[in-house]
Amino acid sequence: MDFLSPSTWEEALAAKSAHPDAVPIMGGTDVMVELNFGRRRPPALLDLTRIPQLRDHGPDDGYLRLGAGVPYTTIIERLRDRSPALAQAARAVASPQIRNRGSVGGNLGGASPAGDAHPPLLAVDALVELASVRGVRRVAAREFYHGPRRTARRDDELISAVLLPEPAGPQSFSKIGTRNAMVIAVASFSLALDAQARTVGTGIGSAGPTPLRAIEAEKFLASEFDWDGAASPSPATVTRFGELVASAARPIDDVRGSAHYRRHALSVMARRAVSWAVTDYRKEIARCA
Amino acid sequence: MSGLLENTSTRAIGADIGRVDGPAKVTGTATYAFEHQLNAPAYLHPIQATVVRGRVREFDTRDAEAVPGVLTVLTHDNAARLADIGDAELAVLQSDEVAHRGQVIGAVLAETPEAARQAVRLVRVHYEERSHDVRFSAARTDLYTPGEAEDDEQGDLAGAMASAPVTVDHTYTTPMEHNNPMEPHSTIAVWEDAGLTLYESTQGVHSVRSTMAELFGLDPERVRVIAPHVGGGFGSKGPLHPPVVLAALAARLLPGRPVKLALTRQQMFDLVGYRSPTIQRVRLAAEPDGRLTGIGIDVTAQTARFKEFLEQAGKPTEVMYAAPNRRITHRLAALDVAPPTWMRAPGECPGMFGPEVAMDELAVACGVDPVELRVRNEPGTEPASGRPFSSRNLVACLREGARRFGWQDRDPEPRRRMEDGWLVGTGVAASTYPTGQMPGSVAAVRFEDGHYHVRIGAADIGTGAWTVLTQIAADALGVPVTAVRLRIGDSSLPSASLAGGSTGTVSWGSTIVAAAQAFRERHGTAPADGAEARAGLPDNPNRERYAMHAFGAQFAEVRVHADTGEVRVPRLLGVFAAGRIVNPRTARSQFIGGMTMGLSMALHEDSVVDPRFGCVVNHDLAEYHIAANADVVDLQAHWIDEADPYVNPLGAKGIGEIGIVGTAAAIVNAAYHATGVRVRELPMTLEHFLA
Ligand SMILES: Cc1cc2nc3c(=O)[nH]c(=O)nc-3n(C[C@H](O)[C@H](O)[C@H](O)COP(=O)(O)OP(=O)(O)OC[C@H]3O[C@@H](n4cnc5c(N)ncnc54)[C@H](O)[C@@H]3O)c2cc1C
Numbered sequence: 001m002d003f004l005s006p007s008t009w010e011e012a013l014a015a016k017s018a019h020p021d022a023v024p025i026m027g028g029t030d031v032m033v034e035l036n037f038g039r040r041r042p043p044a045l046l047d048l049t050r051i052p053q054l055r056d057h058g059p060d061d062g063y064l065r066l067g068a069g070v071p072y073t074t075i076i077e078r079l080r081d082r083s084p085a086l087a088q089a090a091r092a093v094a095s096p097q098i099r100n101r102g103s104v105g106g107n108l109g110g111a112s113p114a115g116d117a118h119p120p121l122l123a124v125d126a127l128v129e130l131a132s133v134r135g136v137r138r139v140a141a142r143e144f145y146h147g148p149r150r151t152a153r154r155d156d157e158l159i160s161a162v163l164l165p166e167p168a169g170p171q172s173f174s175k176i177g178t179r180n181a182m183v184i185a186v187a188s189f190s191l192a193l194d195a196q197a198r199t200v201g202t203g204i205g206s207a208g209p210t211p212l213r214a215i216e217a218e219k220f221l222a223s224e225f226d227w228d229g230a231a232s233p234s235p236a237t238v239t240r241f242g243e244l245v246a247s248a249a250r251p252i253d254d255v256r257g258s259a260h261y262r263r264h265a266l267s268v269m270a271r272r273a274v275s276w277a278v279t280d281y282r283k284e285i286a287r288c289a
Numbered sequence: 290m291s292g293l294l295e296n297t298s299t300r301a302i303g304a305d306i307g308r309v310d311g312p313a314k315v316t317g318t319a320t321y322a323f324e325h326q327l328n329a330p331a332y333l334h335p336i337q338a339t340v341v342r343g344r345v346r347e348f349d350t351r352d353a354e355a356v357p358g359v360l361t362v363l364t365h366d367n368a369a370r371l372a373d374i375g376d377a378e379l380a381v382l383q384s385d386e387v388a389h390r391g392q393v394i395g396a397v398l399a400e401t402p403e404a405a406r407q408a409v410r411l412v413r414v415h416y417e418e419r420s421h422d423v424r425f426s427a428a429r430t431d432l433y434t435p436g437e438a439e440d441d442e443q444g445d446l447a448g449a450m451a452s453a454p455v456t457v458d459h460t461y462t463t464p465m466e467h468n469n470p471m472e473p474h475s476t477i478a479v480w481e482d483a484g485l486t487l488y489e490s491t492q493g494v495h496s497v498r499s500t501m502a503e504l505f506g507l508d509p510e511r512v513r514v515i516a517p518h519v520g521g522g523f524g525s526k527g528p529l530h531p532p533v534v535l536a537a538l539a540a541r542l543l544p545g546r547p548v549k550l551a552l553t554r555q556q557m558f559d560l561v562g563y564r565s566p567t568i569q570r571v572r573l574a575a576e577p578d579g580r581l582t583g584i585g586i587d588v589t590a591q592t593a594r595f596k597e598f599l600e601q602a603g604k605p606t607e608v609m610y611a612a613p614n615r616r617i618t619h620r621l622a623a624l625d626v627a628p629p630t631w632m633r634a635p636g637e638c639p640g641m642f643g644p645e646v647a648m649d650e651l652a653v654a655c656g657v658d659p660v661e662l663r664v665r666n667e668p669g670t671e672p673a674s675g676r677p678f679s680s681r682n683l684v685a686c687l688r689e690g691a692r693r694f695g696w697q698d699r700d701p702e703p704r705r706r707m708e709d710g711w712l713v714g715t716g717v718a719a720s721t722y723p724t725g726q727m728p729g730s731v732a733a734v735r736f737e738d739g740h741y742h743v744r745i746g747a748a749d750i751g752t753g754a755w756t757v758l759t760q761i762a763a764d765a766l767g768v769p770v771t772a773v774r775l776r777i778g779d780s781s782l783p784s785a786s787l788a789g790g791s792t793g794t795v796s797w798g799s800t801i802v803a804a805a806q807a808f809r810e811r812h813g814t815a816p817a818d819g820a821e822a823r824a825g826l827p828d829n830p831n832r833e834r835y836a837m838h839a840f841g842a843q844f845a846e847v848r849v850h851a852d853t854g855e856v857r858v859p860r861l862l863g864v865f866a867a868g869r870i871v872n873p874r875t876a877r878s879q880f881i882g883g884m885t886m887g888l889s890m891a892l893h894e895d896s897v898v899d900p901r902f903g904c905v906v907n908h909d910l911a912e913y914h915i916a917a918n919a920d921v922v923d924l925q926a927h928w929i930d931e932a933d934p935y936v937n938p939l940g941a942k943g944i945g946e947i948g949i950v951g952t953a954a955a956i957v958n959a960a961y962h963a964t965g966v967r968v969r970e971l972p973m974t975l976e977h978f979l980a
Contacts, residue, residue, distance in 0.1 A: 037555075037909075038410065095917075176853055178974060179893055180919035184911070186975070255897050255907055261854075261976050268852040 791943025883948020
């Protein structure tokens with residue numbers, strides 16, 4: 001197995017172009033497990049850890065630009081205000097050791113339907129920046145996940161960054177697992193409200209072949225939500241939202257949980273997310289008034 | 290007996306002394322089996338069967354042998370013949386038969402671990418496959434009664450059930466569970482000068498020595514086993530398993546060269562045993578006030594077809610509660626699986642799940658407080674044998690636990706308390722574990738350079754044996770701890786029994802006491818340099834006269850989320866009556882370690898077998914969940930002062946296992962109190978609470 005270790009982004013792109021079958025490695029928290037378990041034996045590893053800009057973050061034209069290699073710990077400690085849902089998801093990942101190494105870029109690279117970063121990226125309508133020697137393109141997270149572990153990324157492309165819109169309303173992420181830490185989600189859910197556009201975003205994890213959106217639920221809540229006063233939605237509205245989220249899922253039974261449980265859990269998380277959003281929204285109104 | 294029992298005469302026993310091996314462990318200088326620095330080691334990686342049953346027709350090893358660094362491929366064709374010692378599990382590479390999936394059918398020996406592993410992947414094996422059967426069920430028609438556990442009946446349980454005003458009759462299940470000590474099973478084997486040296490991760494260097502000597506037809510003097518530090522065992526490093534035999538077979542092919550083998554976590558799920566699943570039908574017949582007239586447990590467990598092991602889950606029912614009509618039975622399902630083995634408190638741990646949940650069900654049925662119910666059924670003598678207890682303080686544990694936990698104000702109604710969306714409940718269960726003693730230990734005491742050198746081939750598997758044996762030796766000799774130099778973990782030291790059955794401290798400790806007494810008798814209090822004495826473990830005639838057991842009571846607070854069914858255990862409190870506590874610090878670690886493992890059993894541990902392929906599918910720590918730090922919140926272990934003059938000169942009972950006994954039942958009972966949902970199968974998961 002070759003080990004390619006570029007020290008600049010240009011070299012990395014050139015290497016990926018020359019070796020499209022090289023497997024990028026950032027934190028290695030997925031790659032090393034796969035190698036160790038013999039799940040794959042790539043002809044080459046492409047080490048991205050020496051490329052400084054992958055660890056950068058900062059404003060970018062109305063977005064927060066998050067280098068693909070920024071570890072979860074940094075998101076939790078430094079970027080909580082600018083990416084609330086993603087920071088909550090980052091806190092739910094694994095253990096401190098894994099959070100020190102694991103990255104959103106790696107989560108997107110593996111594209112496991114259970115990856116914790118995906119639901120927030122869907123909910124806030126983030127962009128994924130893909131780069132190759134051919135150029136740079138930005139794909140909406142909502143267009144990124146194509147199938148089980150299949151994404152919009154082409155073989156010669158690397159993920160350079162994700163771009164998160166400035167938060168414009170309450171955001172949340174929740175995850176249900178079978179223990180308190182170090183756990184793959186049984187189901188997860190993220191909700192983001194955009195008070196300016198008056199739109200709602202959702203993301204569902206671990207309940208389908210890919211991370212999913214609940215589009216019907218988004219439309220429903222956007223039309224029912226009291227964008228001016230944040231009056232509590234009726235119980236019927238909240239219940240309906242939960243049902244719509246659950247019905248958007250395409251879960252299976254596995255050792256972690258049954259399909260039935262996953263749908264149930266999603267409806268619960270969705271209802272909870274609405275009540276948090278209302279509370280946060282009111283606080284925001286009170287602060288602005 | 291010695292004056293050790295009078296607290297005033299002792300200084301070291303009972304003292305809160307830090308681990309003598311602590312600094313070495315936290316600074317990384319304590320050497321574990323795989324870490325011994327030996328010259329030019331070769332590395333071994335097992336080849337494992339990918340069919341469940343059949344025979345190997347042919348190995349195609351050409352590609353494997355072509356891997357640079359590969360030294361040899363070991364199979365039943367070129368492995369040395371071993372003596373038949375009546376243990377089919379250890380007849381490694383003695384035939385082409387495959388008896389379970391994952392069985393060792395060969396190994397690659399190479400210059401590096403990577404080469405060995407890669408080559409194993411390139412070995413192609415052709416099998417003659419036979420049909421297999423790994424389905425565990427109490428409805429099987431081929432269940433049989435194992436010889437070691439004939440049905441035990443007193444009175445007429447069926448009659449009692451028919452006539453009792455209150456009965457409980459339910460089936461409870463515990464899943465297959467795997468031991469996961471931090472240190473995987475590892476061995477370095479060296480053949481030299483017609484002898485074998487093993488650096489082994491084991492619970493008993495002497496038992497490894499005698500078994501390996503027998504297998505390889507060697508004089509035991511030619512086998513040396515070294516294990517100064519062991520990173521956990523829990524029973525899985527007690528009896529020998531195939532890897533150590535494999536390492537020795539491989540080393541035999543490379544005389545003079547150390548051969549290293551460390552199992553991967555996944556291999557541990559195939560090769561070093563597990564706790565059998567159990568199905569327990571529990572029957573209780575009672576008067577309206579909860580007094581038992583009958584108690585019964587019918588246990589079904591599994592074993593390997595080629596090697597019998599019985600999980601004696603009926604055992605604790607012999608000990609726990611008074612009732613004139615009793616019945617305890619065990620049935621085994623012989624399957625095409627790897628042999629089960631010991632896992633912390635084999636028998637007692639699963640065997641206190643069903644009965645202790647059933648007792649809670651009886652408490653509900655009678656409207657009697659579950660603490661009080663147990664007190665009411667306290668026997669005067671050991672129910673099954675009629676022998677008096679050397680000491681029995683279950684009631685004291687229940688009362689002390691109730692006091693500390695704040696049990697008195699408990700509203701018995703289930704599903705009454707909700708905090709922040711979480712249903713809250715509390716539960717209790719009893720614990721018990723036999724106070725054993727294993728024969729065969731010898732200790733030597735020698736005075737030299739102003740120190741007492743105490744030597745015994747005992748094992749510290751993380752329990753604190755290094756520390757507590759030093760304390761016992763100090764008091765037995767009447768000298769400060771600093772005057773004692775202990776050596777354990779080497780078969781060149783005098784013989785010692787296994788670290789198993791919670792017998793280590795009492796067996797080795799009593800032996801050290803005997804050796805110290807022999808030393809003082811022979812050499813007095815001012816010995817000459819080089820003075821030495823040794824003694825074996827004395828017989829204890831009281832063992833015939835008394836039933837000897839430790840007891841405990843565990844209390845749990847459980848929260849179950851009303852909407853999602855998520856389960857949390859914010860509080861666990863155990864009170865134990867386990868005789869004299871030699872060192873409160875190491876003892877507390879044993880108790881809370883056991884309780885944590887009990888919590889893990891209650892909520893997480895579950896080896897899932899795919900019946901088509903006969904393997905455990907969740908065979909790593911990502912999928913086989915054990916409790917994480919975040920699952921454990923307020924965990925307390927306490928004990929009562931218990932003086933038992935009969936058990937041994939120390940007055941101590943074993944404490945390594947009792948902590949796991951009863952925990953799962955307490956948690957399940959608390960979950961019932963929280964939710965009104967009675968869970969009768971482990972692990973208890975979120976799905977149980979959403980009908
Ligand atoms: C013990 C443990 C617990 C875990 N718990 C969780 C959890 O709770 N939640 C969760 O979501 N995940 C969890 N994971 C999985 C893992 O930590 C995450 O998916 C993490 O985000 C991966 O990031 P990484 O930087 O380590 O990725 P790597 O392992 O380096 O890479 C992962 C994948 O992404 C590709 N890749 C990496 N960087 C790029 C790039 N710039 N461009 C293109 N492709 C790229 C790699 O080729 C690979 O396919 C856990 C892993 C372990 C070992």
